[in-house]
Amino acid sequence: MRDFALIRPARRPIAAAAVLAVLALAGFFAIRSITPPAARPASAPAGDFSAERAFEHVRQIAAAPHPAGSPANEKVHDHLIDTLRGLGLSPESQDTVTIQGGTLSASAGGAGLARVRNVVTLIPGAASTGRIILVAHYDSAQVGPGGNDDAAGTATILETARALTSAGGRLRNDVVLLLTDAEEACLCGAKAFVDQHPLAKDGGVVLNLEARGSDGPAIMFETSDGNGRLVSAYGAAPQPVGTSFAVEIYRLLPNDTDFTPFLDAGFLGMNAAYIDGAAVYHAPTDTPESMNTASLQHHGENTLAVVRELGGRDLSGIGEGGDATYFPVPGLLVRYPGSLVWPLAALALVAVAALAWLVRRQGRATGKRMVAAGTLTLIPIVVAPALAQGLWALLTVIRPEYGGLPIDPYRPLWYRLAVIALAAFTILTWYVLLRRKVGPAALAVAGFGWLAVLGAVLAAVTPGGAYLATLPALAGAFAALIALTAGEVAGVVAIAAGGVVAVVILLPTVLMLFPALGMPMAGVGAFLTVLLGLALLPVADLIHPASSGARGMAAWRDRRLGAVPSAVALVAVLAGTGTGLAVDRFDDEHPSLTHLMYALDADTQQARWLSHETDPQDWTAQYLTEPPGTVTGLLPAFGDEELRQGPAPAWSDLAAPQLTMIGDSAASGERTLRLLLKPQRPARFVTLHAGSDTVVTRATVAGRPVEVTGSAGDGWGFGFVFHAPPAEGVEVTLTVRGAGPVKFRAMDATDDVTTIPGFRPRPSGVGVLGSHSSEMVAVAKSYTF
Numbered sequence: 001m002r003d004f005a006l007i008r009p010a011r012r013p014i015a016a017a018a019v020l021a022v023l024a025l026a027g028f029f030a031i032r033s034i035t036p037p038a039a040r041p042a043s044a045p046a047g048d049f050s051a052e053r054a055f056e057h058v059r060q061i062a063a064a065p066h067p068a069g070s071p072a073n074e075k076v077h078d079h080l081i082d083t084l085r086g087l088g089l090s091p092e093s094q095d096t097v098t099i100q101g102g103t104l105s106a107s108a109g110g111a112g113l114a115r116v117r118n119v120v121t122l123i124p125g126a127a128s129t130g131r132i133i134l135v136a137h138y139d140s141a142q143v144g145p146g147g148n149d150d151a152a153g154t155a156t157i158l159e160t161a162r163a164l165t166s167a168g169g170r171l172r173n174d175v176v177l178l179l180t181d182a183e184e185a186c187l188c189g190a191k192a193f194v195d196q197h198p199l200a201k202d203g204g205v206v207l208n209l210e211a212r213g214s215d216g217p218a219i220m221f222e223t224s225d226g227n228g229r230l231v232s233a234y235g236a237a238p239q240p241v242g243t244s245f246a247v248e249i250y251r252l253l254p255n256d257t258d259f260t261p262f263l264d265a266g267f268l269g270m271n272a273a274y275i276d277g278a279a280v281y282h283a284p285t286d287t288p289e290s291m292n293t294a295s296l297q298h299h300g301e302n303t304l305a306v307v308r309e310l311g312g313r314d315l316s317g318i319g320e321g322g323d324a325t326y327f328p329v330p331g332l333l334v335r336y337p338g339s340l341v342w343p344l345a346a347l348a349l350v351a352v353a354a355l356a357w358l359v360r361r362q363g364r365a366t367g368k369r370m371v372a373a374g375t376l377t378l379i380p381i382v383v384a385p386a387l388a389q390g391l392w393a394l395l396t397v398i399r400p401e402y403g404g405l406p407i408d409p410y411r412p413l414w415y416r417l418a419v420i421a422l423a424a425f426t427i428l429t430w431y432v433l434l435r436r437k438v439g440p441a442a443l444a445v446a447g448f449g450w451l452a453v454l455g456a457v458l459a460a461v462t463p464g465g466a467y468l469a470t471l472p473a474l475a476g477a478f479a480a481l482i483a484l485t486a487g488e489v490a491g492v493v494a495i496a497a498g499g500v501v502a503v504v505i506l507l508p509t510v511l512m513l514f515p516a517l518g519m520p521m522a523g524v525g526a527f528l529t530v531l532l533g534l535a536l537l538p539v540a541d542l543i544h545p546a547s548s549g550a551r552g553m554a555a556w557r558d559r560r561l562g563a564v565p566s567a568v569a570l571v572a573v574l575a576g577t578g579t580g581l582a583v584d585r586f587d588d589e590h591p592s593l594t595h596l597m598y599a600l601d602a603d604t605q606q607a608r609w610l611s612h613e614t615d616p617q618d619w620t621a622q623y624l625t626e627p628p629g630t631v632t633g634l635l636p637a638f639g640d641e642e643l644r645q646g647p648a649p650a651w652s653d654l655a656a657p658q659l660t661m662i663g664d665s666a667a668s669g670e671r672t673l674r675l676l677l678k679p680q681r682p683a684r685f686v687t688l689h690a691g692s693d694t695v696v697t698r699a700t701v702a703g704r705p706v707e708v709t710g711s712a713g714d715g716w717g718f719g720f721v722f723h724a725p726p727a728e729g730v731e732v733t734l735t736v737r738g739a740g741p742v743k744f745r746a747m748d749a750t751d752d753v754t755t756i757p758g759f760r761p762r763p764s765g766v767g768v769l770g771s772h773s774s775e776m777v778a779v780a781k782s783y784t785f
Contacts, residue, residue, distance in 0.1 A: 139183060399581070404613060597774075
């Protein structure tokens with residue numbers, strides 16, 4: 001079989017060097033397109049976004065952990081009010097109680113409610129056609145100060161408001177600034193605005209700002225349906241980073257942000273966050289100092305530009321039309337209508353079929369060889385992801401603490417490079433072994449064929465992600481057709497152009513998906529790297545030193561030279577892995593993460609240590625002497641969740657929540673109980689559950705109707721969780737069938753496990769997992785009325 005490209009041997013080194021240089025340059029600019037811009041100083045023009053100015057707010061907001069209802073959160077609330085007033089605005093505090101999402105799953109304890117204090121203000125438009133609603137939450141998780149999540153989003157809104165009000169003139173459309181409370185608890189602040197605030201009446205375009213880490217580009221990762229015109233507005237950002245593939249994936253996930261209540265209520269909008277550096281997520285290490293201010297700058301620059309773009313548009317009809325396909329390339333956001341997804345996928349299949357026909361007609365490969373190549377191409381597609389997952393499994397054996405991290409190690413770069421090198425090693429080795437036996441033309445057709453087939457599958461399943469395979473297949477097949485029918489120069493140019501398309505499309509996606517999914521799903525990054533490798537097979541043939549017709553010593557020499565890239569890739573795997581293990585060590589600033597809770601049964605004065613750790617670390621293992629089991633009888637709010645356990649000393653000084661009967665009436669075979677649930681400690685939340693033999697027909701909590709379906713299981717039925725309970729307690733009204741006694745289980749929770757007798761301080765390098773139940777002290781008591 002002849003070489004795929006018609007390049008004379010003497011000119012191959014020059015052609016190969018030229019193509020590799022072009023691809024390297026394309027890769028450089030592709031990476032630059034998703035690299036955050038440098039943070040701008042406080043001396044930046046008043047109408048511009050300055051990360052340095054915004055960071056001053058981050059410092060004040062994230063001075064300490066400030067979950068909803070805490071005194072620290074009250075200070076943040078007041079800072080926001082004062083800052084907005086200082087800009088000449090008229091902020092208000094939306095102080096209310098709301099319920100989130102009706103009945104939640106039993107493992108969440110039933111319905112979720114909270115008292116919230118949203119900060120809301122309006123920048124009126126000159127001739128408004130609709131509202132732009134900027135949203136970020138100002139509360140933090142209970143153990144972390146929230147320097148990134150979401151002081152970043154809150155500070156971005158404050159700095160954006162300053163830029164808008166100082167630039168002179170007014171936008172055409174109204175801009176609502178919404179800084180929500182209790183997002184971490186139950187998304188209740190956003191829900192309260194959507195359901196109760198007058199500014200939510202007529203809908204609007206929501207821009208939600210989040211952070212799930214401390215680094216990386218601000219990615220627009222979620223949109224409302226029919227996003228074509230919204231994406232067009234997002235394209236006005238100075239450095240738009242977003243992909244329709246991320247939107248498709250996120251729609252399939254159970255994850256929620258403050259954007260969710262708006263989507264459920266029919267609002268339009270977009271959701272953006274930076275997501276790298278996720279080891280600090282919700283943890284004590286999520287401090288202002290952990291933030292890469294370049295990420296904050298990117299968040300702010302894009303937000304300000306999109307607000308100005310939407311602020312000048314006619315917003316009526318902006319949600320009409322279908323979804324767009326879009327992705328970043330150097331300098332802009334490529335986008336096209338979703339209606340083109342299937343035509344492009346079909347065109348890619350046709351182009352590959354035409355290439356196969358031409359290859360067979362020119363005698364470069366038989367049909368049998370191309371079928372064999374298609375089957376054999378499954379090897380790198382399957383093996384590379386499997387090896388990547390195996391690499392992560394090996395790393396967790398070498399360093400078991402990795403199993404306790406939420407998403408990624410603290411310094412995952414070298415491991416990511418090792419995964420990419422591992423995928424490159426797999427496809428290069430596969431290519432070297434099969435090139436002479438199957439032929440380079442057959443392998444290239446097979447590679448483009450699998451890309452085209454995958455594009456069709458994605459078009460059917462996740463249309464916004466079809467471009468990842470369709471466009472490289474289409475560009476590569478057309479480039480190969482040109483290379484087989486044109487002269488040497490045109491052929492080299494075509495191969496380079498096809499490779500550039502693949503690099504520009506796939507490389508940024510590989511780099512964005514690593515932090516999105518984390519090293520525990522490293523196989524996805526390896527899979528996409530293999531797709532890139534398949535798209536570059538004509539380039540691989542161009543740089544291969546052999547003519548497939550070589551014999552004897554020449555063939556042996558060429559095979560050895562052809563194996564050099566594989567050897568280099570293998571060395572890169574080992575170097576990346578070794579360097580990662582060397583640099584990513586646990587210390588006080590980058591601790592291994594542990595999870596511990598304490599629960600006291602006030603009825604029996606028996607206590608338990610509890611943990612979510614499946615394989616407890618050494619420090620946690622000292623408390624957890626028993627196998628996993630449910631704790632529904634003790635803590636109904638945890639449902640049937642399996643927790644590791646161990647006996648703990650009872651601390652009688654812990655006061656149980658008080659449940660008091662304040663009214664009791666009966667009519668028509670039903671009994672209505674009015675109860676007051678009052679924590680006796682500064683609780684972050686309280687819960688109440690009725691016995692499973694009690695049929696609750698109606699319920700209100702703090703005046704809000706609550707759905708009554710659902711059961712916590714194991715003896716407990718209807719229940720709720722109330723976050724940020726007021727000091728005076730929460731009034732509950734339940735109507736139950738029958739007139740018999742009703743059994744209740746009340747629980748409250750604080751976050752001070754370090755004060756419990758028997759707690760041993762964590763040693764150096766051991767920290768707290770960013771979990772909603774980390775450091776929790778729960779006290780439960782039963783009542784019967």
